[in-house]
Amino acid sequence: MDAKCNSGLPVPSGVQAPRVRCARWPTFVASVAFLALLHLLVSPSIRPIYRSPALLPLGSSSSLCPQENPLAPEKNGELWNDLTALHATNDFLMRAVSQLSAAVQIPTESFDEMGPVGEDERWLTRGPFVDHLATAFPLVHTSLELQKVNTYGLIYIWEGSDASLKPLLHMSHYDVVPVAPLSADQWTHPAYSGYFDGKNIWGRGSWDDKAGIISKLVTIEVLLEKKFVPTRTVVLSFGFDEETGGAQGAGHLAPALLERFGPDSFAMIVDEGGGFLEQFGGIFAFPSVGEKGSADVNIKVQTLGGHSSVPPEHTSIGMLAALIMVQCLAAHAPDMPGLLKRAILRARTNPVALKAVEAILLKDPTIRALVGTTQAVDVVSGGVKSNALPEQALAVVNHRIATKSSVNATLTRDAELTRDLAARFNLSVTAFGELLTPAGAASFGSLSLRAMDTLEPAPISPWDAPAYRLLAGTIRTAFHATRKDEEKEIFVAPGIMTGNTDTRFYWDLSQHIFRYDHSNMVDEGIGAAHTVDEHIRAAAFIEMITFFTTLILNADEAAL
Numbered sequence: 392m393d394a395k396c397n398s399g400l401p402v403p404s405g406v407q408a409p410r411v412r413c414a415r416w417p418t419f420v421a422s423v424a425f426l427a428l429l430h431l432l433v434s435p436s437i438r439p440i441y442r443s444p445a446l447l448p449l450g451s452s453s454s455l456c457p458q459e460n461p462l463a464p465e466k467n468g469e470l471w472n473d474l475t476a477l478h479a480t481n482d483f484l485m486r487a488v489s490q491l492s493a494a495v496q497i498p499t500e501s502f503d504e505m506g507p508v509g510e511d512e513r514w515l516t517r518g519p520f521v522d523h524l525a526t527a528f529p530l531v532h533t534s535l536e537l538q539k540v541n542t543y544g545l546i547y548i549w550e551g552s553d554a555s556l557k558p559l560l561h562m563s564h565y566d567v568v569p570v571a572p573l574s575a576d577q578w579t580h581p582a583y584s585g586y587f588d589g590k591n592i593w594g595r596g597s598w599d600d601k602a603g604i605i606s607k608l609v610t611i612e613v614l615l616e617k618k619f620v621p622t623r624t625v626v627l628s629f630g631f632d633e634e635t636g637g638a639q640g641a642g643h644l645a646p647a648l649l650e651r652f653g654p655d656s657f658a659m660i661v662d663e664g665g666g667f668l669e670q671f672g673g674i675f676a677f678p679s680v681g682e683k684g685s686a687d688v689n690i691k692v693q694t695l696g697g698h699s700s701v702p703p704e705h706t707s708i709g710m711l712a713a714l715i716m717v718q719c720l721a722a723h724a725p726d727m728p729g730l731l732k733r734a735i736l737r738a739r740t741n742p743v744a745l746k747a748v749e750a751i752l753l754k755d756p757t758i759r760a761l762v763g764t765t766q767a768v769d770v771v772s773g774g775v776k777s778n779a780l781p782e783q784a785l786a787v788v789n790h791r792i793a794t795k796s797s798v799n800a801t802l803t804r805d806a807e808l809t810r811d812l813a814a815r816f817n818l819s820v821t822a823f824g825e826l827l828t829p830a831g832a833a834s835f836g837s838l839s840l841r842a843m844d845t846l847e848p849a850p851i852s853p854w855d856a857p858a859y860r861l862l863a864g865t866i867r868t869a870f871h872a873t874r875k876d877e878e879k880e881i882f883v884a885p886g887i888m889t890g891n892t893d894t895r896f897y898w899d900l901s902q903h904i905f906r907y908d909h910s911n912m913v914d915e916g917i918g919a920a921h922t923v924d925e926h927i928r929a930a931a932f933i934e935m936i937t938f939f940t941t942l943i944l945n946a947d948e949a950a951l
């Protein structure tokens with residue numbers, strides 16, 4: 392997952408991994424107006440305006456949270472049984488662990504503002520990693536076609552016997568966020584040791600996302616060892632700069648795939664993202680069917696003054712996903728507080744109860760972050776002379792845009808709020824290239840808004856389609872495959888990511904894009920992506936392999 396600031400908001404459980412928080416408060420004493428601006432921008436008291444979700448299936452179904460039946464391969468049932476038995480052995484665990492450990496030991500750090508591949512020598516760390524894959528996965532490299540894109544982007548094509556079937560596309564990225572030099576000695580085991588203590592594999596990338604890329608490659612290497620011949624083509628696409636936005640990797644890989652396979656050519660795309668976790672005593676998996684958008688707005692105040700504020704836009708599909716999530720919790724989580732549970736259950740048929748539930752949901756900052764547009768001040772600079780007001784101050788506000796909203800709506804709202812507030816300080820306002828205040832009206836200075844980095848919210852992948860149903864059934868089967876004797880049940884509901892993965896470049900390739908890698912977040916299966924002591928439990932890593940194995944075999948024999 393990318394390293395962008397996550398507004399410092401708590402992370403909706405199960406929806407995405409914890410992220411770095413980089414909103415920085417101004418430490419300098421600036422003009423009153425500028426501080427007012429910042430206050431308005433980050434004020435948590437901005438209340439979301441929430442409209443009733445027209446799409447909520449009120450009372451339309453007798454089941455609150457319908458679940459797909461677990462789906463296991465039939466045609467390849469015997470192979471699948473062999474493989475899950477193999478995954479349960481200690482030999483296999485040690486083999487998989489050593490593969491992941493070796494991958495972690497090759498640092499592939501991504502830095503902000505890297506120059507193009509071929510110019511910036513910090514990309515050179517990718518070379519040894521790519522070479523390593525060729526020796527670590529010999530069958531993959533003799534049986535699959537490998538296309539390198541922009542030097543380090545990797546597309547592997549495993550040709551299926553039936554060319555009329557849309558291929559399955561698996562994505563991952565093999566870059567990692569840098570280990571901050573000052574925190575290097577805080578790691579329990581050195582960050583690039585890939586140390587295995589008998590239970591956990593430690594190191595930068597051990598989870599995000601070398602667990603993803605290595606679990607996929609181990610899956611296919613083993614399928615090749617078993618002489619499996621796919622019917623449906625399987626494509627792997629591995630980026631190398633996802634942590635800094637993916638422009639050099641995914642930004643070149645997606646067009647290359649588009650050229651080769653055409654638009655809407657994949658049955659399903661699966662990338663890193665959601666996993667499964669425990670909530671109120673039940674276990675839930677949240678494959679992300681959408682991602683929020685984002686907009687970085689550069690705000691410059693010349694001389695005194697300024698302000699703006701922001702847009703909590705809302706709902707419908709994003710809110711609907713959140714409501715389905717809580718409905719699933721109410722239906723299947725044994726320990727959910729009775730009051731909340733009853734309110735959610737009543738909300739299906741009773742509009743008053745529905746309003747109450749909405750109010751409860753929106754009080755929860757994680758739900759708000761999920762469904763609303765959020766904002767955080769990422770960068771602040773300005774004059775620091777103690778005896779003079781700054782003549783110029785700068786801020787970058789990062790918005791995470793609700794799935795229902797848009798870049799335009801967010802920027803328009805910024806501009807409107809800025810204009811109203813700037814009037815109080817007699818500032819002229821130029822928003823996104825347009826002068827909003829009458830010429831000559833301003834006596835105190837100017838305020839300008841410039842959009843830098845914008846991304847629309849991702850299209851929502853349907854969850855009433857065969858691809859989602861295949862994924863949901865696969866999740867349940869993979870979960871049970873590693874817990875044969877346990878009574879535990881897993882429930883699957885669509886989720887939304889507040890951040891972005893490399894899939895942001897892949898929208899044209901499929902309508903069925905899911906961010907889900909079966910990360911086990913129950914019992915500390917994984918932890919600390921992007922921070923000190925990133926690690927993954929070996930058993931959790933094996934579960935990912937079982938999941939990808941099941942997914943490939945299921946997709947191979949399903950009508951998609």
Ligand SMILES: *[C@@H]1O[C@H](CO)[C@@H](O)[C@H](O)[C@H]1NC(C)=O
Pocket residue numbers: 799800802803823
């Ligand atoms: C938003 O869209 C409207 C209508 O297309 C356009 O006039 C306006 O300039 C856009 N605003 C921004 C900030 O892009």
Ligand SMILES: *[C@@H]1O[C@H](CO)[C@@H](O)[C@H](O)[C@H]1NC(C)=O
Pocket residue numbers: 815816817834
């Ligand atoms: C802004 O300008 C108007 C007229 O130009 C003036 O009356 C008003 O006092 C000014 N406000 C401030 C805050 O300087």
Ligand SMILES: [Zn+2]
Pocket residue numbers: 392393564599600633663
């Ligand atoms: Zn990642």
